[in-house]
Amino acid sequence: MKLTFIGTGYVGLVSGVCFSEIGNDVTCLDKDLAKIGRLNGGEVPIYEPGLQELIAKNKALGRLRFTGDLSSSIRSAEAIFICVGTPSLPSGEANLAFIEQAARDIALEMNGYKIIATKSTVPVGTNDKIRQIVAQLTQHPFDVVSIPEFLREGSAIADTLHPDRIIIGSDSPDAAAKLAELHRPLTERIMLTDVRSAEMIKYASNAFLATKISFINEIANICEKVGADVTDVAKGMGHDRRIGPSFLQAGIGYGGSCFPKDTNALIQIAGNVDYEFKLLKSVVEVNQGQRFNIMTKLRHSLGELGGKRIGIWGLAFKPDTDDVRESPALDIIGALLAEGAEVQAYDPVATANFRAIFGQADEVRWCEDALDAARSADALCLLTDWPAFKALALPEVQAVMRQNVLIDGRNVYTSEQVNEAELRYYSVGRPHVGGLSPSASEPVAGYER
Structure with a gap:
């Protein structure tokens, strides 16, 4: 044809x-x-x-x-x-x-x-x-x-x-x-x-997947407070055929060109016919707040962030793409700079696209490899789950850092990997993964609305 x-x-x-x-x-x-x-x-x-x-x-x-x-x-x-x-x-x-x-x-x-x-x-x-x-x-x-x-x-x-x-x-x-x-x-x-049902199927599909992501992230925030492990919770949920395992990976929320745009559009579509889509509004709110849990954990581990050096792994909104539209890294790096932190960042393929749209690009040191982004850092934040990051030996990473804080925003590391190094390790909804105790104070909670 x-x-x-x-x-x-x-x-x-x-x-x-x-x-x-x-x-x-x-x-x-x-x-x-x-x-x-x-x-x-x-x-x-x-x-x-x-x-x-x-x-x-x-x-x-x-x-x-x-x-x-x-x-x-x-x-x-x-x-x-x-x-x-x-x-x-x-x-x-x-x-x-x-x-x-x-x-x-x-x-x-x-x-x-x-x-x-x-x-x-x-x-x-x-x-x-x-x-x-x-x-x-x-x-x-x-x-x-x-x-x-x-x-x-x-x-x-x-x-x-x-x-x-x-x-x-x-x-x-x-x-x-x-x-x-x-x-x-x-x-x-x-x-x-019919045509209108086909148009709605696309929006409804993306809205439902976004809802699953925000739901499991809310569960992860509760897990951090009560001492449960969200990975086990998600696995147990996913065995139920009515639920399924996909899109139940806790982390710092969704980004990209589709979910943020389509959820907001569907809210507007509903509003145009005098219907308030309360559930989807909450999904969007949860997603926006979830990325700032990174900031909460940084403050918990380092105190004031002014003058601290923060390494960033991952700028794309997901691995295997150079798309940075609505990437959590945009908000997180912006918030770090606003608090006076020094930022050094690396992504395998998305750095050029990120620099092109990030308004404060000159204030960030753009690194050539993952270890360079970790070098002399007080804390390292993994924002995109590229396989290359998971493959790195954490003792090697720790050896080049100034302090030993690792915040895993995508839950990529196993307890075995974490225990190989003496890191103060924070993940999302997994309070008992391994490594050194994050601090002597009480466990860090999820973001506060």
Whole structure:
């Protein structure tokens, strides 16, 4: 099938490449000609394991191309996938300017029947708006379909080629059947529904996963107070098939481009129809507060932070990506600098992106490796669970530090690893992991609202 993907961000680029991988003729379209030039030169603008190899392979086979030529991209396509950004407005609502512009661009270049499929995450009712925009600008027949994406950065290729399910929302049986056939090589778990339900499925899915994360973090905060181990609690919960083990890893909360944006957008969607989504508001509040538990534990272990040197491991919001959008590290490093601490930070791939958006970049020492970030530090804070951090021998880390405080914001270390070194070790919801007693005072509590 001849496909065009509008937008070469995570969704558009990964989706386009993967659909070329299963044999389709794919054009990836973007108005950013500099990005198109980099892609045609073999440079991938995002960090995603395996993506560069798939791009090279399918370009060589003639199944994949990158272009800024709007007219030819629309006219040659049987189906056009809208994969542009929907960033948050100050109100929390999704900004649909790029969606609406894409709809206008498609309409003005149509030369016959097209399937217009929206993969961008959009509020309920957006595809109806797309239909109205296109209908006002063209006489050609078309169908608008909602086909939400469920990619995870860092495993986006696997998620595309081996999805849990495909959701196709359409009021056209023919268009739905064609897209179902397109996706059948990926999975037989294809669900057909109406357009508005498909739009809601995306938001509801992300909101539920965010809720699981905030829930287990609240349990972790209680575990710290009562002396229970949240990892055992989560494991025991996860054995219940009604609950499952995924997204029950306690830590410093979620970040990235999806969960923060989509939870706030769903709160606004509810508010627009006079419904207060109290549960989701609490999920967002808990998540925002959870990252500052790092600050609580630093103060507990070091006292005043002014003049203290703090090492930071991890700037990306999760491992296997260079995405720093809504990363907890942004707030944590900002808070450290505000209290007068010296910060030295390292991330395997995300440092450049972090520096580009962090307003106080000159006040941080950016390190070349993990041990450099730990060197002469009073405390070391692990914020992103990169495997490379877990693989380091903690005695070697302790040997280069000035003081011996390690705050593990992602619970990556085992008691065996911790006991190899004489560290004052803080984790999240695990009061009995090992190492030296954090201090002689009472156990540190979770954040206070």
